[in-house]
Amino acid sequence: MSATAIQSDQSVNTKAIVLFHTIAVSLIALPFFWCDAARYGWNCVFAGLLVGVNLLLLIWVLKGFLQKKSVALMTSTIVFKYAVLIGLLFLLEQFGWRVNIGFLVGLAALFPTLGFIVYRYWLNLKEQTNEIV
DSSP: OOHHHHHHHHSOOHHHHHHHHHHHHHHHHHHHHHTTOHHHHHHHHHHHHHHHHHHHHHHHHHHHHHTTOOHHHHHHHHHHHHHHHHHHHHHHHHTTOOOOHHHHHHHTTHHHHHHHHHHHHHHHHHHHHHHHO
């Protein structure tokens, strides 16, 4: 087996993660819209978007570290990401926005996505051990 085949087997399928996260956030936010609580639904979608972008940047930074890219670039990306996040939340707070149950439920969309990532990783490990045996 060539080195590129091993690398492609161990790479993270970012498209599948984004698709799963989008479906999870949509299914979680849907009851808010059904119950005529659109404000909470949009806050849920906003929180899911923040979590999704944060997760994508985390995947990109970890891939960079594993591929031995510039440590300064990866570290500055992390610092910039959190500076933008804190600045955005501060700006929203200045406009009178408050965290509500919809936002907290949207943040909880991270857990099904992490479960999906762990499940995909476990399947990948199981396939690799079956190939070795």
